[in-house]
Amino acid sequence: MNEAGLEVLLDPVGDAQAPEGCTVIETEVEFLRHALRPHRLFIRGKELCRWAEQFYRGRGIPVRRIASPSRVLREICPRLSEQQAKELVGRLCQPGIDYIQWQKPADILALLYPNGRWYEPPSEEHSAWWLLWLEEVQISEAEQVVLREQASLWEQDAPEALKPMYEACEPHQAQEVLEAWLGLTSERSTGIQLPLFPCGLPNRWRERISETAKRWYVQGQPKLSEYLKRQDVIRPAKEIVADEGAKYYLNHPSALNKEVLFLLKPYLSHKRWKELEKLLPPQPPGEFDSSQPAEKVLKWVADKYLPYRKWVSEYGNDEQYKQTEQLAHQFIDWLLHFYPRALQDLSLRTSLVFWKVRSSLADDKVTLLVVLDGLGWLDALSLDEHIQQKSRRLKNFTFEPVLSALPTITRFAKPAIFKGACPSLALDTEKKLSDLGEVLPEGNIPIWRLSQAQPGQCFIWRINEPDKTYHERYDSKTIAQDVESELCNLAEKIEKASDSVPSDVPVQVIVTSDHGRLFCSSEKRHCPPSGMQVRERAAWGNPSVHFGEHGYFHDDQTGLLYLHAERFGLAAHVAVPMDVHMFVTEGGKGNHGCFAHGGLYPEEVLVPWLVYVRDVQKPKVEIEVSGSGQAGKDGALRLLIHNLDERNVFIKALRLYMEDQLWKSLPVEKKVDALSEARIEGPLLPSWPAKTQWGQVRAEAVVQVQGVQFELLVQLSVETREMYQKENLLEELE
Structure with a gap:
């Protein structure tokens, strides 16, 4: 303010906010009335400001021009028209807003949309927010210009894979990119590998995925199987598609087949999965043929008996259950004669998992032997699917059924695998056998150790799953999902472990297990024989029985089958129930249980043998x-x-x-x-x-x-x- 107590502010564009305490002058009459009074004058308008500036210059009174907010806007966003800039000024220039501080598009957008993430750098999560926000908001043409300027800045700083996300500047473009990102359209907006969608799905997008899936099912499009197999689509989206599939197949059961059911399984709730599984009984396995070679007998068990036995255990009638019991006992009779012969006959040994391990080691490659706890054949099918979906480097070389060591409990069966010998040799405390390879710490991915691996080395990696999940969550309503989730995690661990071996070193990954498990529930009915320890369905020790010339004895009164240690390569004599029930244990929990093992039923003794090779x-x-x-x-x-x-x-x-x-x-x-x-x-x-x-x-x-x-x-x-x-x-x- 000058000596005369007069301060003159000029706003020739006429869009600036008058400071507090100023007298606003917009006409010649108002100017003449206040021109020389001791006030703070805010003169607005091009002609009036030109006239006032000449008037005060002639009298030696200084004036100050106020920056135009619309011009500030157009300097930040040159593509704004004058009219668009004035439109935004009308919304932005409120009391207390210092537009002189505006320097970039984000400053403007932060005032227009205060809850936006305008100052964050580009990232996967940020780009997803941007598209979801843009797809939903209603914007004016003037706002569109500012958004384009900001998106262009983000695009410049974004990694290659995220640049297409910031090229979208209009709602319909955002929708197209989101549809591609979520796998709903066949064409990707870019040939670059996109990351997994990093945000939760808003309800509107869950509904959109649901409607798209309905069209796929009704139209019978092959996109469904492709969608569920894709690795670049998030699980929540697959779960929506799978649930719509369940609804469709419940209404059209004739369209359901085992391949579709297998694809849907990982993404369905336990309730939905059971509803569908009940609709699709496997074909009855037919007669058991003991005259077939061992590999054909085991393949019959894996392909025919096990799927049917599992379905009957949950949904079948008494007659069907009785049929599978008869088949199981016929298998046990075959096993009692075959197993001792396989211990002695070199041509039959490859049917036994512990001998197969010993014969599969190689001098020209690293062997990673993954020994899972309680991985049955049917779970192995899911594990293999997960491995082949997740790993681009591992190719399945062998997938066949083999027999576990007896009895089918961990304390006997797992050392047999580690040492490549039957339990009587593997657990011999006098003639101690060495492990076939270096036994790695349990559970954790042994990245550091495998990174130093050399051809000819064998690493034994023991993992206590899925047995741990089965036993800890046996009464859970989501047990099927829990196990499937654990199998998915196991596949990721196996992939990472394999990738840890140097790229120039050949690798084979062998995945097997110590035992399977029963499908039905069991009760604790059998009293432990005198002189024997028990666990679940197995007893071992020194019973007072006469084994006979074949090395086994079936006690009709107790329903127990006794196996001679020397005849069956056991660490001690063993007794197992000939039904599906367990031994009574002192201090044991409850009177019944699920997923028991230790006996000779096909589902207990059949284990998977999977071999993968890397980088073929x-x-x-x-x-x-x-x-x-x-x-x-x-x-x-x-x-x-x-x-x-x-x-x-x-x-x-x-x-x-x-x-x-x-x-x-x-x-x-x-x-x-x-x-x-x-x-x-x-x-x-x-x-x-x-x-x-x-x-x-x-x-x-x-x-x-x-x-x-x-x-x-x-x-x-x-x-x-x-x-x-x-x-x-x-x-x-x-």
């Missing part, structure tokens, strides 16, 4: 399929194979797909030497397609290299002699 590369093989045939008649295909790989390959089969559905699978079984060419006449194709239908066919060859199978695309070059044309080739799929 897809073979370089070119295959051309040609042929000529008459539509509707049988025709022969010809295969021309160029093996450009330095490894021998086996062409196992030719698969023809129609609209992503498997139409024909034709066996080939042809070995092709490294760096060579081969021609195959055949295989025979029933019902040669019409010319127009061949355009819908996609062909793949199943090629095996180093024991690992790959599916390779095949070039088709076929001709059709038209006689008639089918309307729809897909009818054969129904």
Whole structure:
């Protein structure tokens, strides 16, 4: 304020907020009335400010120009029009707002939307917030300009994978990116691998996923299986899709099959899973054939008996349960004769898990032997699925059933695996056997130790799951989900452990278990035999019984079966119940239990043998399929194979797909030497397609290299002699 007590402030643009205590002058009349009075004058308007500035300059009175907030806005966001800037000023310039401090778009947006995360740097979580916020908000054209400026700054600083998130600046763009990020659209907005969606799903997006899934199910689209297998889609989204699937299949049970059920299982609630499982009984296993070779007997148990036995244990009637009991006892009779022979016969030993371990170690690679506690065959199927979904480096080489050591409790069966010998040798305190490899600390991922591994070394990694979950949560309503979650965690641990071995060192990962478990509940009914210790379904010690020439004795009065230690390679004589019940234990908890083990039932003694190899590369093989045939008649295909790989390959089969559905699978079984060419006449194709239908066919060859199978695309070059044309080739799929 000058000596005359007059302070003059000029606002030529006319959009600045007058400071408190100022007299606002907007007309010539008001100016003449107050021009020389001792006041703080705030003069507004271009012409009036020009006139006032000349007036005061002539009298030696200083004036001060006030910065225009709209011009400040346009300096920060040059793409704002004058009208848009004034629109924003009308919303922003409130008492107490110091627009002189505005320096960047975030300053403006923080006033327009105070709850926004405008000052945070780009990140996965921030980009998700940005898209969810943008997709929901209603914005004006003026706000759109400011948002674009801010998004451009974020995009500049963002990692490559997140840049597409900040390219979206309008609600419809945000929706498209979110749909792609959540896997709802087939096309990704970028070829870059996107991270998992890092935020919780708002209700509106849960509903959107649900509606999309309903369309998929109703339209019968193959996207469902692809969606549930994808690693870049978050679990909550898969759970929504799976739950909609459960609703659909409960209304259309004929459309349900075991492959779909297997895919849905990890993402369903226990209640939903049970509702669906009940709808899909496995086929009865048929008769037990003891004359078959051991590998076929064990495969019958794994593929036929176990799925049916599990279903009957939960949903079956008395007659079905009685049938599976008979089959179980027939298996036990076979086992009593086979097991002692396998201990002595080298050709049969590979059916026993402890001998199989010893014969599977290799000098040219690191062996990571993962010994899980209580991993039954059916759980192993889920574990294998998780491993193959999560790991891009591990390929399944072998997946077969083998027999555990007897009795099927950890204290006997696990040392047998560690030492590669039957329990009588593995637990011999005088002739102590060494472990087959270095036994790693239990549970934790041994990253540091494996990072120093060298070819020829074996590392034994023991993990007390899933047995721990089964026993601790046996009465939980979510036991199936709990176990499935633990299997998923195990797959991640196995992947990380395998990746810890240096990349230039070959690795094989062997996954097996010490025992399985019963599917049904058990009661504590059997009294411990005199002179024997007991645990669950096994007793061991020195009973007073006569074993007979076959090395076992069945006591009809007690229902117990006694096994001779020397005959069965045991650390002591063993007794097991011939029913599904347990021994009474002093101080034991409760009178019944679930998931017991220790006996000889197939589900207790059958354990998985899984072998994975790391970094087996897809073979370089070119295959051309040609042929000529008459539509509707049988025709022969010809295969021309160029093996450009330095490894021998086996062409196992030719698969023809129609609209992503498997139409024909034709066996080939042809070995092709490294760096060579081969021609195959055949295989025979029933019902040669019409010319127009061949355009819908996609062909793949199943090629095996180093024991690992790959599916390779095949070039088709076929001709059709038209006689008639089918309307729809897909009818054969129904």
